[in-house]
Each structure stands twice: as structure tokens, then as C-alpha cells.
Amino acid sequence: MRDRDPFDRTLETLRRRLAQAGPMQGAALPISGLAEELGVSPTPVREVLARLAGEELIVRTPHGYAALLHDPAQIAELYDLAGVLAAAAALSPGMDLAAFDLADPLTAAQAAPNQALARASARVQAQLAPMSVAEHELLGAAAERDGPAVAWSAGKVALARAVRRHFARRAAHSGRILAVALGLIKSPRI
Incomplete structure (x- = not known):
């Protein structure tokens, strides 16, 4: 080869x-x-x-x-942007909601028919990737599975709202996520 x-x-x-x-x-x-x-x-x-x-x-x-030098405000802004992009993907014409992985809506947004939206989602996901382990340790996925799952069955608008809440929660805890990622604090789940 x-x-x-x-x-x-x-x-x-x-x-x-x-x-x-x-x-x-x-x-x-x-x-x-x-x-x-x-x-x-x-x-x-x-x-x-x-x-x-x-x-x-x-x-x-x-x-x-x-x-990069990460700080909580910059990470919160990235989570806010991720929420906007994933919600826009959920609402976009031709988006197959079955493509949404409720545990990782930003990855699902990369399946959007709008290629500019898919590329922007991939870029933000790459910027947030260093936080992913700490985010999972701190917030987990199980606590949010029911909300988006119910929203997913209720349609695009409800899914978009649930996705925005998903990322708003992460933005609100960006300081703790960074502290866990840097090993400054242990990660008891919130």
C-alpha cells in the first residue's frame, strides 16, 4: 500500500x-x-x-x-455558537431528524444538507474537542437524554429548543468544564 x-x-x-x-x-x-x-x-x-x-x-x-489559551468566557461563546449551529441544522429544510445523535447534537449537525452549516459545525466541534472528556465527566449524557428524546419525537422546533438548552447548560458550566479539563478540580457530576 x-x-x-x-x-x-x-x-x-x-x-x-x-x-x-x-x-x-x-x-x-x-x-x-x-x-x-x-x-x-x-x-x-x-x-x-x-x-x-x-x-x-x-x-x-x-x-x-x-x-490555545482557553478561558471560560471563550469556551462559553463556543458552546453558544454550537447551540445556534445545531439548532439551525435541526430546523434546516431536508434535515433528517433521525440523523441526530441526541448525545452529540453538534456531530449530527454535520449531516445537515447545507454544507456551509455542516462545515461550521465541524469547525466548532474541533475547537471544543479538548473539553469533551471533562464535559462528559462533569455533565454526562444520561441526564439530558430524556429531554431531547421527547423533543425529537415532537418535531424540529422542539428538538431545536432542546439542543439549545443542551449547549446553554454547557456554556453556563464552562468554567467548571475547563477546571476539570485542566485537572484543577475533581469532576463530581452536577
Whole structure:
């Protein structure tokens, strides 16, 4: 089997690492160190980091690239945006409500017939990915399953309202979600 392009391989690896690492709070992302670790030249690493910075998953600094510095207000804004996007997807013409995974409505929004909406949902989901483990530990999915499930059977408008509540709850607890993700507090469920 032919080896994939170093750019694609590097992009896939770094996207996965950023999503799984949790908030890295400004940690440096050295081009030469990543290139050596991934077994590629610095060029694809530099190109991938530039792309990830364009997607607002990392930042460009005067000294290279670094992970984002997360704060509760910024995370709350992302949850608010996620709610708007997922609700818009639920209400969009041609959206198959059966595509909605009630435990993860933002992923479901990526199945929207409107491709701009689907891309925006994917981008916000990637930005929130470092919080996903802490979010699940703190809030869980079971507590909200009944509300959206009932709304789902009641139609698009009720589902859209339930999805907005889903993300509003996360926005309201963004500080605690960040604290759990950073290991500053234990995660007793709310």
C-alpha cells in the first residue's frame, strides 16, 4: 500500500492529538521537534501548523506556534455558537431528524444538507474537542437524554429548543468544564 502524503498524515495526527490532549494552555508546538517525532521533514509540519492556526485550533506566535489559551468566557461563546449551529441544522429544510445523535447534537449537525452549516459545525466541534472528556465527566449524557428524546419525537422546533438548552447548560458550566479539563478540580457530576 502506498504511503499517504506527509501533509495529510501529519494533519490527521496533529488534529487527533489536539482533540485528545485536552487544553494545552499555550504549550509551544516546535516545528523541528514535531517533524522528528512524526518522521517527516519540517515543511509539512510547518504547512499543517499554518492550516491549524487558520482554523483557530492553535495560534501563531512571534516564536512559532502554540496551543490555545482557553478561558471560560471563550469556551462559553463556543458552546453558544454550537447551540445556534445545531439548532439551525435541526430546523434546516431536508434535515433528517433521525440523523441526530441526541448525545452529540453538534456531530449530527454535520449531516445537515447545507454544507456551509455542516462545515461550521465541524469547525466548532474541533475547537471544543479538548473539553469533551471533562464535559462528559462533569455533565454526562444520561441526564439530558430524556429531554431531547421527547423533543425529537415532537418535531424540529422542539428538538431545536432542546439542543439549545443542551449547549446553554454547557456554556453556563464552562468554567467548571475547563477546571476539570485542566485537572484543577475533581469532576463530581452536577
